[in-house]
Structures are given as C-alpha cells and as structure tokens.
Amino acid sequence: MKYVDMSREQLLEQQEALKAEYSAFAAKGHKLDMSRGKPSPEQLELSAGLLDAVDSSTDFAAAAEVDVRNYGGLEGIEGARRILGHMMGIPASNVIALNNSSLKIMYDLVAHAMTHGIMGSTPWAKLDTVKFLCPSPGYDRHFSVCEHFGIEMVTVPMGEDGPDMDMIEELVSSDESVKGIWCVPQYSNPQGYVYSDETVARFAALKPAASDFRIFWDNAYVIHHLYEDHPTVANIKDACDAAGNPDIYYEFASTSKITFAGAGISGVGASDANIADIKKFIFFSMICPDKINQLRHAIFFAEEGSLEAHMRKHAGLIRPKFEMVEGILSEQIGELGIGTWTSPRGGYFICFDGLPGTAKRIVELAADAGVKMTGAGAMYPYKRDPEDKTIRIAPTYPSVEDLRNAAELFSICVKLASIEKLLEA
Amino acid sequence: MKYVDMSREQLLEQQEALKAEYSAFAAKGHKLDMSRGKPSPEQLELSAGLLDAVDSSTDFAAAAEVDVRNYGGLEGIEGARRILGHMMGIPASNVIALNNSSLKIMYDLVAHAMTHGIMGSTPWAKLDTVKFLCPSPGYDRHFSVCEHFGIEMVTVPMGEDGPDMDMIEELVSSDESVKGIWCVPQYSNPQGYVYSDETVARFAALKPAASDFRIFWDNAYVIHHLYEDHPTVANIKDACDAAGNPDIYYEFASTSKITFAGAGISGVGASDANIADIKKFIFFSMICPDKINQLRHAIFFAEEGSLEAHMRKHAGLIRPKFEMVEGILSEQIGELGIGTWTSPRGGYFICFDGLPGTAKRIVELAADAGVKMTGAGAMYPYKRDPEDKTIRIAPTYPSVEDLRNAAELFSICVKLASIEKLLEA
Structure with a gap:
C-alpha cells in the first residue's frame, strides 16, 4: 500500500x-x-601490480622515448597518451597526459580562460558575465569550480538520454556569455545515464554565439561498465569533426577509478588547435608531469585488452x-x-x-x-x-x-x- | 697578457x-x-631505491595515516610534509605537499592571486599594474610566469649577499603595485650565491605598501651542497615570525634534484594563515595530490640523516x-x-x-x-x-x-x- x-x-x-x-x-x-x-x-588491490611495473631494475633507456626520471616531455609520454586516448577514442597525438587529477586539468583550463581566454579570446575575468550550463543533478565538483570563479550556473534538466538539448541549443546559440557546459556523458554522475547518439550529435552540431564556448566532456566513467551488455556513448571527437566543429570540446579521462584514486594519471583530449593552445600555457606552469607514474600505467596496460x-x-x-x-x-x-x-x-x-x-x-x-x-x-x-x-x-x-x-x-x-x-x- | x-x-x-x-x-x-x-x-641512479620503496607487498593500512592509494588528504601525507618541512626548516603542519613540480605550485599561487587576490585582497587581474621584483640574473622560469600573466618585472641587481636590499625596501614600501619578489636564497640560480643573514633579516622586516605582497622564497637548492663547508641561508620563517611579519613569505622546495627531476614531490611552506588561504582554493582544483609517490619519498628518507x-x-x-x-x-x-x-x-x-x-x-x-x-x-x-x-x-x-x-x-x-x-x- x-x-x-x-x-x-x-x-x-x-x-x-x-x-x-x-x-x-x-x-x-x-x-x-x-x-x-x-x-x-x-x-x-586489483592494481597492486601497477606498483611493481617500474622498479629499480627497469631499463629506463629502453622503457620510453625519453628518460622518464628526468625533466622533459611536457605533454606526457606516448604510452600514457595512448592509454588515455584509447579510453576516449582519440589518437594519442591529440592527448596531453598529466598527473593524477582530471579535475585539476579542468580547473586549470577554466582558470586559464579566466585570465587569458581561449585561443586568444577575451579573458573571461574581463567580461561582466560568464555562464556555464549545468545539467543537473550533476557532479558537485564541477559546480564548485564555477562557483569558485564566479561563473554563473544555469541549470539544465537531465533526462535518460542526456540533458535537455532544446534548451542547450537555444542558450548556447543565443547567449555569448555562455562559455561552457559540464557533461559526464557515459554513466552520468549521479544518475548513471548514457547520452544518446542523438544527444551527442546535437552537441557536436551546436552553433555557439561565443567562439570560446567549450563542451567540458568529462568522460570519467567511459570504460566503467558494470555489465557486459551496456550502452556506449558516441565518440565526441568524431562527432565534432564530422559536424565541422572540431574545436568545440575538451574531453577528459583519468585512471583514478581504474588504478588508484589518489595516484592515477589523467589527461585531456582535444583538436590539434586546442592541444596547441593548451600546451602553450601549461609550458609556463611546469617542466613536465610525473612521467614515471605514466610509465607504470603504460607498462601495466601494455597488452591489448588488458584495460x-x-x-x-x-x-x-x-x-x-x-x-x-x-x-x-x-x-x-x-x-x-x-x-x-x-x-x-x-x-x-x-x-x-x-x-x-x-x-x-x-x-x-x-x-x-x-x-x-x-x-x-x-x-x-x-x-x-x-x-x-x-x-x-x-x-x-x-x-x-x-x-x-x-x-x-x-x-x-x-x-x-x-x-x-x-x-x- | x-x-x-x-x-x-x-x-x-x-x-x-x-x-x-x-x-x-x-x-x-x-x-x-x-x-x-x-x-x-x-x-x-642514486634514487633507484625509491622505486622499490612502495610495491605490491606494501602494507597500506600501516604505511600512512590514510590509504595513500585512495582519495583524500588534500594537503598531502604527514611523511611528505615532514620531509619538505625538514628541508625548509618549517614544521610539517605549515607545509602542503603536492605533486612533482614546485614551479606549478608557484604558477598556481600567482594564477590564484590574479583571479582571487590573496587572503581576500583585490584580484590582481583587476588592478591596472602588478609588479614583481626580479633579482637578476635570475631563474628564467620565474620570469616567464610573470610574463605570462602580464606582471611587470622590475630588475633588481644581485650581489654576493643577495639582491640589492636598499632598492627592494624602497620599492616594496612605496609602491602598492609591487606584489611579489622571486628569490632563490640558497645557491641562487644562476650565480650560486647564498643570501646573507642580513639580507634575510631585511627581507623579513620589509614593510610592504601592499598587504598582499609576498616573497616567493624558492628554496630549490636548500640542501644541494657541493662541499661540507658551505654557507647556509637563514630560516625565512623564523626571521619573518621574529619580525612580526609571519605572512609575508611563501617558501617552496622540491625533490626534483634530489630524487627524480620528473617524478619528485614538492611543496609550499607558509604561515598558518597562508596555509589556510591556500588550502581553501586548492580544494576547488583537486581531490588530493599523488600520495603514493609521497609515501615512496617518506619511506626512502625515513631514517634521520638519510636525506x-x-x-x-x-x-x-x-x-x-x-x-x-x-x-x-x-x-x-x-x-x-x-x-x-x-x-x-x-x-x-x-x-x-x-x-x-x-x-x-x-x-x-x-x-x-x-x-x-x-x-x-x-x-x-x-x-x-x-x-x-x-x-x-x-x-x-x-x-x-x-x-x-x-x-x-x-x-x-x-x-x-x-x-x-x-x-x-
């Protein structure tokens, strides 16, 4: 009753x-x-072997294209870029592999847009209003980044096929202050919904009023299936390329929930132009990411299908x-x-x-x-x-x-x- | 001749x-x-053993105060904070231990000051002019950070005892747009000079016109002695505390040139108030640093005197x-x-x-x-x-x-x- x-x-x-x-x-x-x-x-414990993948007997001259113990390699080593690219369905050359936190990469991209804009656009901090669309319920730490930077959040309802695309198309195309949208397309946080092919196609075909609008495609759970029989979100890079919109997205992935939540690797995948734009500014912030941990991952997941x-x-x-x-x-x-x-x-x-x-x-x-x-x-x-x-x-x-x-x-x-x-x- | x-x-x-x-x-x-x-x-090769300090046999329940493999511990593990604190002469509780790049920490602090100011001050990006004093010759990557953020650099001559303190005192106390100074106090880059006790005391006693002026005390070579007989820079924390100026400095250290240049740990040491201010904003950017690598360092340098x-x-x-x-x-x-x-x-x-x-x-x-x-x-x-x-x-x-x-x-x-x-x- x-x-x-x-x-x-x-x-x-x-x-x-x-x-x-x-x-x-x-x-x-x-x-x-x-x-x-x-x-x-x-x-x-499943990733205990990762801790043994690199040890004092490792032949570093042969293990990667650079000595991972030393400085150099701003964009990460090939092996790490390949794993993250494999997860995202993006070529390694379009991936920058960094340290353990994809949230940090997202934060840094927003922070950079605040002070420098994106690809030469007006720094967001100089604009009266900057808005992000927030499919909700969504991931609290995405929203916190917006709150921290004073970015106005616009709630967009979520459905089983993804967020309300009518509303998104309308807002993105009509409002130049809309600079971004947070998406967790495969197993959305917290619903576990998977964006439909139509949703992805409509994202790829967006016609933003702002040239520096970006889809923050946080594919945190891209391979985190509970069942063999599962839906799979369409490839955002392929969709955007096909729609003639190659620069509209940043995709993120990490191994935080694959290997170690506190000591994985993470990366951003994007178009050639976006990758060049990102590399240009991260150059100022560091010499290189932790490449030894990247090598651990490259070795641990070297075999095809091991991931x-x-x-x-x-x-x-x-x-x-x-x-x-x-x-x-x-x-x-x-x-x-x-x-x-x-x-x-x-x-x-x-x-x-x-x-x-x-x-x-x-x-x-x-x-x-x-x-x-x-x-x-x-x-x-x-x-x-x-x-x-x-x-x-x-x-x-x-x-x-x-x-x-x-x-x-x-x-x-x-x-x-x-x-x-x-x-x- | x-x-x-x-x-x-x-x-x-x-x-x-x-x-x-x-x-x-x-x-x-x-x-x-x-x-x-x-x-x-x-x-x-000297740090090969670091790679074996943590492996699949490590007892993670006993190794640190948290399971370093999982999320949590924004400020880093005690063991890592202790090592970095030991290097800087600062208690572990006044240290935040992060990932491999101290340059990244400095960059992030400047980036944060640009968008949010320091301890609630006006965001630097909102000011017409922001200046940093640059003892020169100095470290190119410090200067690059300024250039990236459009911070005006003022050259200060270097001598064997450190930078020209007369000039620094004059500029810092008279010009509110002077927000920082880059210092490599022990074995300056590139001269290898060590700031004299008098220089450090005068730094600690600065009376900045700007409340958000900070000394960026990059102690990159703090323990990197070539000879047993060597000068040692005075402790900036102690000097600033004694001068009633506890918040005026940020100190940085890393193990990049101790263990692995690409895979060390780094941290910032500062007053309680600064540490609280820093933790508040890095919370928005990540869940935690790579604590497994921190544990490696804590184990590798566990014995007193091993560093x-x-x-x-x-x-x-x-x-x-x-x-x-x-x-x-x-x-x-x-x-x-x-x-x-x-x-x-x-x-x-x-x-x-x-x-x-x-x-x-x-x-x-x-x-x-x-x-x-x-x-x-x-x-x-x-x-x-x-x-x-x-x-x-x-x-x-x-x-x-x-x-x-x-x-x-x-x-x-x-x-x-x-x-x-x-x-x-």
Missing part, C-alpha cells in the same frame, strides 16, 4: 514502528559512508554492491510510492529521488544514525535542489556488510522522512 | 689560431648540452664537474681579462660574465659548433640582458668527458667573441 493512500492513523502507526527500528540501528554506533565515489580497498579485462574485475567487485542497494530499495520502499532510483549499467552512483521536500531530512536522519550520505542539494548548482528530493548513493567504497546496513538504514530514513512530510500536509 | 692590452695584430693572430681550434672542434660533430639544470643519469647522506652522494658526482669547468675556465681564460665566473658551494649553476656585448655571440658560436647553452638573456626579465654579458653554465647533466669538451669549446667561443668585440672598438 502506498503511503499516500494511507490514513493519518496508519501513517502514525508506521512511524512508531520505524522510529523503533531507527533507534535500534542508531544504538549500534555504526560509522558508515555512502557519500563519495571512492574505490574500495578490494578494488585498489578492459581490468575493468571487468572492478565490475565483479562493485556490481553486487549496486545490485544489493537496488534490491534493498525495491524490497523496502518499492511499493510505497515514496521514491524512485536509477539502475545504472556502469559508473559509480545511483541517483535516488524521494518525495519533494524530503532529501535534506533523509540525509540528516541517516547522519544522526551513523550513515554519511553526500549532502542533499550537492548535485545542483549553488547546492540548491529546487525540489529538495535528490540524493546520491555511492555504493562502491563500503564493504558488502556495511553497505547492507547503510542501505537498510537509508530505507528507514526515507520512510520516516516521507511520513513526516505526508503528516505535515 | 690581457686581451685588452694586446695590439690589433696580436689579436688577429690569436683569432686565427682560435678559428682553427674552433673549426677542428666543430668538425667533430659533437652534440653537447650545458643548457639546463638536469641531473645526470648517474644522479638519477643529507643522499645529497652527499649527489655532491660526489657533480662537484668534480663544477671543479672541472672552473678549472678549464681558469686555465683557458683566467689571465685574459675577458670574463669572470662564480665558484658556487652548491646548487646547479655557474654564472659566467663575459665582456659586455659578447654573451649572445658566445652562445651562438657554441651552438654552431655543437654545444647548447641556455639562451643569452634568459636570466633577465623579458630576456633582455642590459649588457649582453651573462651566460648560465649548467654542468650537471653531461658526462665528465662531454663536459670537458663543452667547457673547452666554450672557452674558445669566449675568446673568439671577445676578440671580435675588441677588434670592433
């Missing part, structure tokens, strides 16, 4: 029972965390966690009409939508009982979820046992918050 | 003999490089190179009155001053005969050496045999260029 169909008395009765369950859980003193998209220790085989091991570890959370949600609240959630085929998150006006309360209840969730609202620009209903669930890090407890408690919190909300009405 | 005392005929006679020597050298088809401060392959012992091995390899270059210069041109050079007790460079108007020609002659030198002028703001006389010699990278050839040829080029200049007069 749906909560909405229950009488006040029935709801109060449910509430009492739930409060008891909640208190019993809280009394156990759990400290569980479903807040961040972190690999579990077991996943990190994909490695990702299947990840899937083997985290697929059961996704399925367990979805199973518990179905079992606990599936029939109650108080929430829906996504069933991603890959990526790192499940997106939960509760009744309007319950998200903050759910997160608060969970926290008080020892389960940390991503802050409600974090998935929206300015941390403002207009309906206060979206919660991001990150199932990868906790152990199966912890995750079971966390998901059970989460379900209790959803029920409690929903009843509170319904009783208010 | 000094060239200046020679008759025209004597000079022409010398020139003829030198031209023959030069041609004979050029005919050998050498490709030698005394241009950049790179460690030699033998120096890189110093390691540096003595470097000195053992490069001191003979410095001494050979100085020896050849003395032998070849010591009596000719056409050049002087520094005799550093540490660092990576020897600074050569030829007759005014000869530096470009010397570098050109050397290049044409197969010996690459740092571009003449590079050690000055805007690459403009006012007297065209300074050349940076980087003796570390070439083999002893190559270096001998390069130094011999360099001496020939100095003599040739000097004679050309004297014959012009």
Whole structure:
C-alpha cells in the first residue's frame, strides 16, 4: 500500500514502528559512508601490480622515448597518451597526459580562460558575465569550480538520454556569455545515464554565439561498465569533426577509478588547435608531469585488452554492491510510492529521488544514525535542489556488510522522512 | 697578457689560431648540452631505491595515516610534509605537499592571486599594474610566469649577499603595485650565491605598501651542497615570525634534484594563515595530490640523516664537474681579462660574465659548433640582458668527458667573441 493512500492513523502507526527500528540501528554506533565515489580497498588491490611495473631494475633507456626520471616531455609520454586516448577514442597525438587529477586539468583550463581566454579570446575575468550550463543533478565538483570563479550556473534538466538539448541549443546559440557546459556523458554522475547518439550529435552540431564556448566532456566513467551488455556513448571527437566543429570540446579521462584514486594519471583530449593552445600555457606552469607514474600505467596496460579485462574485475567487485542497494530499495520502499532510483549499467552512483521536500531530512536522519550520505542539494548548482528530493548513493567504497546496513538504514530514513512530510500536509 | 692590452695584430693572430681550434672542434660533430639544470643519469641512479620503496607487498593500512592509494588528504601525507618541512626548516603542519613540480605550485599561487587576490585582497587581474621584483640574473622560469600573466618585472641587481636590499625596501614600501619578489636564497640560480643573514633579516622586516605582497622564497637548492663547508641561508620563517611579519613569505622546495627531476614531490611552506588561504582554493582544483609517490619519498628518507647522506652522494658526482669547468675556465681564460665566473658551494649553476656585448655571440658560436647553452638573456626579465654579458653554465647533466669538451669549446667561443668585440672598438 502506498503511503499516500494511507490514513493519518496508519501513517502514525508506521512511524512508531520505524522510529523503533531507527533507534535500534542508531544504538549500534555504526560509522558508515555512502557519500563519495571512492574505490574500495578490494578494488585498489586489483592494481597492486601497477606498483611493481617500474622498479629499480627497469631499463629506463629502453622503457620510453625519453628518460622518464628526468625533466622533459611536457605533454606526457606516448604510452600514457595512448592509454588515455584509447579510453576516449582519440589518437594519442591529440592527448596531453598529466598527473593524477582530471579535475585539476579542468580547473586549470577554466582558470586559464579566466585570465587569458581561449585561443586568444577575451579573458573571461574581463567580461561582466560568464555562464556555464549545468545539467543537473550533476557532479558537485564541477559546480564548485564555477562557483569558485564566479561563473554563473544555469541549470539544465537531465533526462535518460542526456540533458535537455532544446534548451542547450537555444542558450548556447543565443547567449555569448555562455562559455561552457559540464557533461559526464557515459554513466552520468549521479544518475548513471548514457547520452544518446542523438544527444551527442546535437552537441557536436551546436552553433555557439561565443567562439570560446567549450563542451567540458568529462568522460570519467567511459570504460566503467558494470555489465557486459551496456550502452556506449558516441565518440565526441568524431562527432565534432564530422559536424565541422572540431574545436568545440575538451574531453577528459583519468585512471583514478581504474588504478588508484589518489595516484592515477589523467589527461585531456582535444583538436590539434586546442592541444596547441593548451600546451602553450601549461609550458609556463611546469617542466613536465610525473612521467614515471605514466610509465607504470603504460607498462601495466601494455597488452591489448588488458584495460578492459581490468575493468571487468572492478565490475565483479562493485556490481553486487549496486545490485544489493537496488534490491534493498525495491524490497523496502518499492511499493510505497515514496521514491524512485536509477539502475545504472556502469559508473559509480545511483541517483535516488524521494518525495519533494524530503532529501535534506533523509540525509540528516541517516547522519544522526551513523550513515554519511553526500549532502542533499550537492548535485545542483549553488547546492540548491529546487525540489529538495535528490540524493546520491555511492555504493562502491563500503564493504558488502556495511553497505547492507547503510542501505537498510537509508530505507528507514526515507520512510520516516516521507511520513513526516505526508503528516505535515 | 690581457686581451685588452694586446695590439690589433696580436689579436688577429690569436683569432686565427682560435678559428682553427674552433673549426677542428666543430668538425667533430659533437652534440653537447650545458643548457639546463638536469641531473645526470648517474644522479638519477642514486634514487633507484625509491622505486622499490612502495610495491605490491606494501602494507597500506600501516604505511600512512590514510590509504595513500585512495582519495583524500588534500594537503598531502604527514611523511611528505615532514620531509619538505625538514628541508625548509618549517614544521610539517605549515607545509602542503603536492605533486612533482614546485614551479606549478608557484604558477598556481600567482594564477590564484590574479583571479582571487590573496587572503581576500583585490584580484590582481583587476588592478591596472602588478609588479614583481626580479633579482637578476635570475631563474628564467620565474620570469616567464610573470610574463605570462602580464606582471611587470622590475630588475633588481644581485650581489654576493643577495639582491640589492636598499632598492627592494624602497620599492616594496612605496609602491602598492609591487606584489611579489622571486628569490632563490640558497645557491641562487644562476650565480650560486647564498643570501646573507642580513639580507634575510631585511627581507623579513620589509614593510610592504601592499598587504598582499609576498616573497616567493624558492628554496630549490636548500640542501644541494657541493662541499661540507658551505654557507647556509637563514630560516625565512623564523626571521619573518621574529619580525612580526609571519605572512609575508611563501617558501617552496622540491625533490626534483634530489630524487627524480620528473617524478619528485614538492611543496609550499607558509604561515598558518597562508596555509589556510591556500588550502581553501586548492580544494576547488583537486581531490588530493599523488600520495603514493609521497609515501615512496617518506619511506626512502625515513631514517634521520638519510636525506643529507643522499645529497652527499649527489655532491660526489657533480662537484668534480663544477671543479672541472672552473678549472678549464681558469686555465683557458683566467689571465685574459675577458670574463669572470662564480665558484658556487652548491646548487646547479655557474654564472659566467663575459665582456659586455659578447654573451649572445658566445652562445651562438657554441651552438654552431655543437654545444647548447641556455639562451643569452634568459636570466633577465623579458630576456633582455642590459649588457649582453651573462651566460648560465649548467654542468650537471653531461658526462665528465662531454663536459670537458663543452667547457673547452666554450672557452674558445669566449675568446673568439671577445676578440671580435675588441677588434670592433
């Protein structure tokens, strides 16, 4: 029976029972965390071999085109550019391979555009208004970059095929202050949606009012499939080249959730002209990235198909966690009409939508009982979820046992918050 | 006999003999490089053990306060902060340990000041004029950062005790647009001078007109001694704290020339208030630095005194190179009155001053005969050496045999260029 169909008395009765369950859980003193998209220790173990890929016996004269231990090679070594290019479907020559954080590359590109513009355009800091389109719910750290630089964020609704392209086409073509859009096209954060071919084609065909408009194509989960049978986002480079729009995108990828979250490699893929523009400014900031770590990755993934085989091991570890959370949600609240959630085929998150006006309360209840969730609202620009209903669930890090407890408690919190909300009405 | 005392005929006679020597050298088809401060392959071998410090058998639960393989720890791990702090004479808690490039940290701090100011000051990009003082000859990559951001560079003369403090005190206290100064206080690049205690005390006691003035104290060679008997620069943190000026400096250090030039760790040391200000903005740019590489360094240098012992091995390899270059210069041109050079007790460079108007020609002659030198002028703001006389010699990278050839040829080029200049007069 749906909560909405229950009488006040029935709801109060449910509430009492739930409060008891909640208190019993809280009394156990759990400290569980479903807040961040972190690999579990077991996943990190999958890359133990990476740590042995380079050691004191390595023949550095033969290992790469330069001595990776010394200065030089601003754009990274060929082997690293090849891996990242392979992930993105972009030739190595169109990839710059850098250090461990793709977020840092995105931040640096925005920072550079603020002070210098892009390819000689007016520095964004000199403009009255700079806007980024933000498909939402989306990735909080993308939005934080905008907030940090005073870039106005325009929320664009997300659907299963990607963001609202009508709205994007309209805004991008009519407003010169729209300089960028954040996209996580394969397994969007937090829904796990995959942009459809039509969406990608429409992105590639955009006619921006601003010459320095860029699509920030953050392909963070490009090969992070949970199932063999999965959708695949179309290649943005090919689409943009075909549309005669080769410079409109920057694509990003990293091995943070492939090898080590704290010590992977990351890179940016782009057109020849963009790569030249980027190299010109990163020259001023450093002599070279950490090429030894790049070599580790090049060696660890030297064999064809090894990257994909490695990702299947990840899937083997985290697929059961996704399925367990979805199973518990179905079992606990599936029939109650108080929430829906996504069933991603890959990526790192499940997106939960509760009744309007319950998200903050759910997160608060969970926290008080020892389960940390991503802050409600974090998935929206300015941390403002207009309906206060979206919660991001990150199932990868906790152990199966912890995750079971966390998901059970989460379900209790959803029920409690929903009843509170319904009783208010 | 000094060239200046020679008759025209004597000079022409010398020139003829030198031209023959030069041609004979050029005919050998050498490709030698005394241009950049790179460690030699033998120096890189000294840190081979670093590559084995972390491997698949490492117990990550016990190795550091966090699992270095995963996300987290924006300011770096304790072990890395301790090493960098030890080098700088700053507590670990006042150090942020980041990735491989201290230049990148400096660049990011300037970039951030451009868009956000420092501790809430007006963003530098919003000011009509921003100036940095540039003790010169100095490090070309410092000057490039200024040039990139359109920061006006003011040349300050360098002496054996450091830069001209009278001039600095005057400019810093009277001109609010003076926002920074580049310093390499221990073994200055390129002279190898060590700032005197008085210089450091006067830096610490500066009374800047601008609240967001910072001393960029790039202590790149802080422990890079060639001799046991060496001068040591005073501790800038202690001096600034004592002078009641705790926020006036940022100090930088890295292991680029200790372990691997392309894969070391680096960090910034500063007051509590500066560290808080820096952490606040780097939060927006990344989740964490590469903590596995930090752990490698923490393990490799865990034993007290190991860092110093390691540096003595470097000195053992490069001191003979410095001494050979100085020896050849003395032998070849010591009596000719056409050049002087520094005799550093540490660092990576020897600074050569030829007759005014000869530096470009010397570098050109050397290049044409197969010996690459740092571009003449590079050690000055805007690459403009006012007297065209300074050349940076980087003796570390070439083999002893190559270096001998390069130094011999360099001496020939100095003599040739000097004679050309004297014959012009």
